Amino acid sequence: MPEGHEDRPVAGRPDRRPAGELEASVLAALWASDGPLTPIAVRLALGTDLARTTVTTILTRLHAKGAVSRTHAGRGYVYTPAQDPPGLTARRMHAELDKDADRDTALARFVADLGPQDRGLLRTLLDEGPDGRSSRDGATPRT
Structure with a gap:
């Protein structure tokens, strides 16, 4: 040396x-x-x-x-x-899920680790879509 x-x-x-x-x-x-x-x-x-x-x-x-x-x-x-900070975070989350051979289990464990407030928000987003329209009203949420 x-x-x-x-x-x-x-x-x-x-x-x-x-x-x-x-x-x-x-x-x-x-x-x-x-x-x-x-x-x-x-x-x-x-x-x-x-x-x-x-x-x-x-x-x-x-x-x-x-x-x-x-x-x-x-x-x-x-x-x-290329994106704003939340968009970049979402992109990273997708990239990590895409790397895992057992995507279902990885996603299930991610959801299981969410706190009550985040779970509630996720439920709302899944029910209403990111634009706030209810998928139950016949509106198609953007993907």
Whole structure:
């Protein structure tokens, strides 16, 4: 090991951010913006000393995950969030369910772990649909 370097695990580094923190920060900067941002504009909005290449890598990963969309602008891209925060959460929930071979059991356990208030809300949403129209009244809820 080179002189001056300590042999310690990367996860134990005090300067190491928790997994997903940078992605969450980048998404927050995009949500707070009034329009598309370049990687440099995202870096400035974050107010950190991250390298532009690091921000570009994070944006590229978020694009691959479908969390942001990008459009050519000059020689690079500008980025916008693909969904609002609740939409992204819903997308992640669907992705996790899609990964499980036993989707029925995973969904049943998710519902079993909900508190009374969330169960009530879920019942209402299932009965009335996300737009508030009752599926019992012959209205077809949007899917």
